[in-house]
Amino acid sequence: MGKHAQQLKKRKRQASQQNGSAQSAKKLKPATDHFPSPESRSASPSSSLISPEEIVTTVLTLETLCENPELLANRDMKDLKRATFALHRVIAEGSTLGSSLTSKISTALQDYRFTDALIFLFEMYTRRLPPKLGALQRWVRECDATSSADGEIRDPDAMKCLDLILRIANTTSQDPRSIGNIDGGSIITRNPVWVARPPIDGEINIWERMQRGSLFDAPPPKPYPNFKAVHHVPAHLRRPRNLYPSTVWGSSPDAIRLTPTPSRPRSPSRIDVPGVPGAFMVLDVFTPEECLQIVQAAEAIGLEKDEAAEGSAKMKTSILARNFVWLADQPFLDHFYQSILPFVPQAAPITVDGNGGGKVRGINARFRVYQYTENQVYRPHIDGAWPAAGLDKETGEYLHDSSSPEDPLWSRYTLLVYLNSDIPKDTGCTTFFLPSERVGVMEATSVRPIQGAVLCFPHGDTQGSLLHEGSAVGADGGKLVIRTDLLYEAKGFGQFRPPASVGVAQGGKAEEGLGG
Numbered sequence: 001m002g003k004h005a006q007q008l009k010k011r012k013r014q015a016s017q018q019n020g021s022a023q024s025a026k027k028l029k030p031a032t033d034h035f036p037s038p039e040s041r042s043a044s045p046s047s048s049l050i051s052p053e054e055i056v057t058t059v060l061t062l063e064t065l066c067e068n069p070e071l072l073a074n075r076d077m078k079d080l081k082r083a084t085f086a087l088h089r090v091i092a093e094g095s096t097l098g099s100s101l102t103s104k105i106s107t108a109l110q111d112y113r114f115t116d117a118l119i120f121l122f123e124m125y126t127r128r129l130p131p132k133l134g135a136l137q138r139w140v141r142e143c144d145a146t147s148s149a150d151g152e153i154r155d156p157d158a159m160k161c162l163d164l165i166l167r168i169a170n171t172t173s174q175d176p177r178s179i180g181n182i183d184g185g186s187i188i189t190r191n192p193v194w195v196a197r198p199p200i201d202g203e204i205n206i207w208e209r210m211q212r213g214s215l216f217d218a219p220p221p222k223p224y225p226n227f228k229a230v231h232h233v234p235a236h237l238r239r240p241r242n243l244y245p246s247t248v249w250g251s252s253p254d255a256i257r258l259t260p261t262p263s264r265p266r267s268p269s270r271i272d273v274p275g276v277p278g279a280f281m282v283l284d285v286f287t288p289e290e291c292l293q294i295v296q297a298a299e300a301i302g303l304e305k306d307e308a309a310e311g312s313a314k315m316k317t318s319i320l321a322r323n324f325v326w327l328a329d330q331p332f333l334d335h336f337y338q339s340i341l342p343f344v345p346q347a348a349p350i351t352v353d354g355n356g357g358g359k360v361r362g363i364n365a366r367f368r369v370y371q372y373t374e375n376q377v378y379r380p381h382i383d384g385a386w387p388a389a390g391l392d393k394e395t396g397e398y399l400h401d402s403s404s405p406e407d408p409l410w411s412r413y414t415l416l417v418y419l420n421s422d423i424p425k426d427t428g429c430t431t432f433f434l435p436s437e438r439v440g441v442m443e444a445t446s447v448r449p450i451q452g453a454v455l456c457f458p459h460g461d462t463q464g465s466l467l468h469e470g471s472a473v474g475a476d477g478g479k480l481v482i483r484t485d486l487l488y489e490a491k492g493f494g495q496f497r498p499p500a501s502v503g504v505a506q507g508g509k510a511e512e513g514l515g516g
């Protein structure tokens with residue numbers, strides 16, 4: 001018998017003697033059984049929930065794991081790791097400290113009391129209390145820290161809050177001893193706009209064609225071929241409420257003709273965004289002709305407006321981009337997925353609480369095509385995770401989550417497909433915000449859209465998911481982009497289901513039809 005097994009026996013014996021109950025010693029449950037028997041619960045003098053034997057077993061199990069950490073790699077340890085993480089959090093929070101701080105921060109931000117919010121945020125930061133994704137997304141929204149096309153910062157205090165929120169989200173990688181003063185001075189340092197490659201021959205100036213009225217060679221047929229409405233939500237039924245309805249348009253194979261190989265001169269290649277951990281671009285996924293066809297379909301069928309009807313989402317709303325929600329057909333999805341598959345993470349990252357690790361499985365068919373015009377912004381936000389949308393195989397009904405309960409899929413990465421790059425210089429970028437070396441100062445890295453390229457970055461989890469904005473588009477400009485998600489197996493790792501609060505991530509963009 002091993003050292004720990006002997007110790008375990010001895011301590012159990014002691015515990016049951018202390019307890020004065022020979023009876024309960026016989027009823028000891030194995031360490032793997034999470035639920036104590038009612039008898040052993042009531043037998044405990046110290047707690048009505050946990051018996052001394054259970055405490056002993058738990059302590060020994062944890063000690064054994066500390067001495068043999070390689071055992072933690074075993075899949076069987078998943079629940080235990082998750083429970084241990086939760087316990088660690090509760091201990092660190094000192095019972096309800098974390099949750100009360102969370103609500104204080106939320107209220108202060110809602111009331112625009114940024115100085116108060118900074119004090120609470122600072123406390124959360126120094127105590128290394130990690131917030132939940134939903135809280136993080138709400139706070140970022142409340143900060144409303146949009147900068148304008150010329151880079152001017154609207155509210156410096158909101159920016160300082162945002163900086164601390166980012167640091168809190170990264171608590172595991174931060175050393176609280178390095179905290180300096182939150183003083184004045186510059187709040188954002190901007191890196192030069194990152195351009196994966198200069199413009200190449202053959203790009204199609206889609207925005208220019210739209211402005212000139214020459215997007216189509218001939219008037220588009222009505223109804224537009226190979227697309228049909230598969231889901232419609234009237235404005236008053238949208239949550240959060242919206243002033244406009246939302247329709248999902250399903251495509252049939254060949255709706256977007258894939259350009260034959262000879263006119264696809266380059267094969268896709270990956271390039272990492274410097275200074276933005278986890279973000280990378282895959283170039284040449286779609287040809288300019290394919291991008292054009294997508295915009296033609298969206299424009300012919302009609303991009304819908306999007307405006308929140310109520311609540312703080314309305315008060316702080318950006319001018320929201322018009323959008324076309326497209327449920328892509330399988331051949332198109334397959335082509336997209338095969339093009340990026342060699343470059344994307346093959347497994348979802350495993351987080352400290354044991355979530356993740358599932359295999360990459362596909363692309364969310366629910367594409368959100370956005371059109372931004374002059375000065376339109378998608379305010380700084382953190383994207384939530386989404387399930388795999390699709391049609392019910394038997395009834396044809398649109399399903400927000402179409403994967404089977406036995407094989408659930410959830411997203412872990414955002415995919416942004418840039419459909420045009422004729423955007424006024426250095427505007428309309430996707431801009432990432434990261435904590436810099438100095439507290440109170442964020443580092444902004446803007447990525448210039450490149451036609452046919454796909455930007456990919458982690459989302460949906462507080463560790464590693466990136467704060468970003470769709471930056472303002474310059475004078476007379478326009479940007480067209482598709483947002484969708486990369487899906488991973490979620491079985492056995494908990495579903496990456498965002499908390500209910502995530503549904504208000506961005507004006508109206510985060511609900512049934514749109515992003516966030």
Ligand SMILES: O=C(O)CCC(=O)C(=O)O
Pocket residue numbers: 378383414416428429430431468469470471481483515516
């Ligand atoms: O348009 C962009 O550059 C960003 C869009 C975005 O962040 C989103 O759709 O979630």
Ligand SMILES: [Fe+2]
Pocket residue numbers: 381382383414468515516
């Ligand atoms: Fe986003």
